[in-house]
Amino acid sequence: xxxxxxxxxxxxxxxxxxxxxxxxxxxxxxxxxxxxxxxxxxxxxxxxxxxxxxxxxxxxxxxxxxxxxxxxxxxxxxxxxxxxxxxxxxxxxxxxxxxxxxxxxxxxxxxxxxxxxxxxxxxxxxxxxxxxxxxxxxxxxxxxxxxxxxxxxxxxxxxxxxxxxxxxxxx
Numbered sequence: 142x143x144x145x146x147x148x149x150x151x152x153x154x155x156x157x158x159x160x161x162x163x164x165x166x167x168x169x170x171x172x173x174x175x176x177x178x179x180x181x182x183x184x185x186x187x188x189x190x191x192x193x194x195x196x197x198x199x200x201x202x203x204x205x206x207x208x209x210x211x212x213x214x215x216x217x218x219x220x221x222x223x224x225x226x227x228x229x230x231x232x233x234x235x236x237x238x239x240x241x242x243x244x245x246x247x248x249x250x251x252x253x254x255x256x257x258x259x260x261x262x263x264x265x266x267x268x269x270x271x272x273x274x275x276x277x278x279x280x281x282x283x284x285x286x287x288x289x290x291x292x293x294x295x296x297x298x299x300x301x302x303x304x305x306x307x308x309x310x311x312x
């Protein structure tokens with residue numbers, strides 16, 4: 142993958158993810174999250190993982206985000222309005238804990254980026270042979286883990302029914 146393409150997808154992903162949490166309109170947040178998922182799929186393609194990229198688009202940007210859109214539309218969530226100067230008080234312990242987490246994450250990021258030049262990227266011709274084929278992955282998922290798929294579909298159905306019941310206007 143060309144470096145400019147990586148930086149483009151990474152920038153789109155970061156900007157749209159920040160837009161998700163910065164938006165007051167839930168519909169825009171959902172649409173920005175779809176953009177973030179699609180840019181992540183572009184990064185997966187750059188990593189030579191087309192199966193993961195397609196799965197990212199189909200499962201997350203396709204199914205899960207459509208469910209989010211339906212829930213937001215059914216609940217008719219209004220725009221978040223916050224009075225000027227009205228913020229929830231944050232306890233001091235939470236600020237200290239969050240600061241420590243941010244500091245540790247920054248330290249790990251600096252450590253990982255400093256090791257990036259020291260670790261060479263080696264082309265391994267036998268790497269593809271060690272990875273199972275998409276057919277094998279599909280057989281394993283639908284043969285060995287079919288119950289998990291059924292339970293997940295029932296859970297999503299219950300969530301949709303719950304959203305309809307909550308959104309139903311009382312007469």
